[in-house]
Amino acid sequence: MTESPRAAPNPRRRSERSRRAILSAALELCAENGYGRVTIEGIAARAGVSKKTIYRWWATKGAVLLEAVIEAVVSTSPLPDTGDVDADIVTHVTSVMRAFTSPVIGPAYTGILSELLHDEALARAVNEELVRPRVALVHERLAAGQRAGQLPPDADLELAVEMLYGPLYYRHALKRPFHEPDRIAVLVAHVMRALRAPAAS
Structure with missing residues (x-):
C-alpha cells in the first residue's frame, strides 16, 4: 500500500x-x-x-529578519489620529527615526537593505510587506487631514510622503547621524508648509 x-x-x-x-x-x-x-x-x-x-x-x-523587523517597526512606530495632522506626523516620523537607530531593529534593517541590490525576492518583499503598507498609512493620515480642511485639496500627498521619509533613508543609507527630535519637528514643519503653499502657476 x-x-x-x-x-x-x-x-x-x-x-x-x-x-x-x-x-x-x-x-x-x-x-x-x-x-x-x-x-x-x-x-x-x-x-x-x-x-x-x-x-x-x-x-x-533575510525573510526571517524581514518579518521580525516588520513586527518591530509596526509596534514601535504608530501613526495616531489626534485630530492634529502636523503633530501626528511628527510623532510618526520621530518613532521611525528611533526604530532606525534602535540597537535591536537598526542592525537587522541595515542588513536587509544591503541585500536588496542582489536579492530581487527580498527587494519585492520589503516593498510589498513593509514599505508600501507604511507609505499607504501615512498617505491616508494626510488624506484625512485634507478631508478635515487642515491641508489643501490639491496638495501632492504622494510627494509629501517621499519628502518625509527621504531624509531618514538618506541618513540611514549614508550612515550619517540622525536628527534629534526637535529637528524632526522642523523637517515636518517644512514639508507641511510646502503642502500648504499656493501651487505655482
Missing part, C-alpha cells in the same frame, strides 16, 4: 511560541554579530528549534 503524498506545509499552522522565539533570536544575533554573520543554523540553535522548522516557514534568513 503506497503512502499518500503529504500536504504542503501551511505557515498558518506554525506554532506561535516557536515563531516568536525564532524572530527574537534572529534580531538578537543580528544585533550581536551583524547581519552577515547570522545563519539559519545559529537562529535555530538560539531559538531552540530545528533548521527544518525555520525552512518550513521562511526561505532565507
